Amino acid sequence: MKFVAFERTLQGTGASRRLRTAGKVPGIVYGAGEPAQIELDHNALFFALKKEAFHSSILEMELGGQTQKVLLRDFQMHPWKQIVLHVDFQRVDERTRIKKKVPLHFINEENSPAIKTDKLLINHVATELEIECLAAQLPEHITVDLGTLEKGQSLHVNDLKLDKNVKVVLRGKKNPVIAAVTVPVVEEEVIAAPVVAAPAKGKAKKNEKQNQK
Structure with missing residues (x-):
């Protein structure tokens, strides 16, 4: 640009x-x-x-x-x-080594067994990663393929296919999660119990007198 x-x-x-x-x-x-x-x-x-x-x-x-x-x-x-x-x-310039956050582009999510077969969800835990590389090798984004994710699986930094000259800056984290399969939360409909109105005081007294008779 x-x-x-x-x-x-x-x-x-x-x-x-x-x-x-x-x-x-x-x-x-x-x-x-x-x-x-x-x-x-x-x-x-x-x-x-x-x-x-x-x-x-x-x-x-x-x-x-x-x-x-x-x-x-x-x-x-x-x-x-x-x-x-x-x-x-x-x-x-081409020799400048830089650290820069780049966005993650997720693909093939709809074709994963987790989505297509099991009707689950895939949570994008991270939307960008900080990387270190030469300025000339800086990618505009990192492609994350979710097409093989199944129920119970997650995708980590080590699973990404990166250029050998691009290094992820982890800052103490060993192998953070990028995306994970989750179960949709089903909201249960709570049906309130019917409220029985208390009888009026006058009516209650009348009923009490009739019972005494």
């Missing part, structure tokens, strides 16, 4: 506020040299952030007539408004 950025000369809270008023977003590019202060068109960036590939792939940034390869590292949103406040990018 490609996008255009412009050099930003003015810095500080006041300058950033004026940029946002003018429909721009302040940002920074760091790594492989001196950090560069940049600004981007807000609307273009806002819609780019809605695309999965913008978060998990190497981007081509045009800045000052030159194209640089960068990776989105962070962005800040307004607490309640649909406004991007700031964005961070990292310069990368």
Whole structure:
């Protein structure tokens, strides 16, 4: 994906506020040299952030007539408004080793024996994984094939088919679950017992007198 950025000369809270008023977003590019202060068109960036590939792939940034390869590292949103406040990018090249979270794309779920035969459910325990690899080998997503899952089974990180140069960052977890077969929860309908109204006091006394007779 490609996008255009412009050099930003003015810095500080006041300058950033004026940029946002003018429909721009302040940002920074760091790594492989001196950090560069940049600004981007807000609307273009806002819609780019809605695309999965913008978060998990190497981007081509045009800045000052030159194209640089960068990776989105962070962005800040307004607490309640649909406004991007700031964005961070990292310069990368083929030799840059990076750690990045990438989304998981699940396939063949409907063809698994757990779904097709046993009418069970498959719970997606994780929706993304943090991986470590060279920037040139960064996948946009990781495909997870659920087509063989059966009743009582689960799929773990070690079951994934990854490129030999891509390493999953486990952070102390040995072999976390990615997806697991679960039994649907059946909600039982509770039928309330009929409520018998107590007789009125006057009627109760009348019945008591008749019984005494």
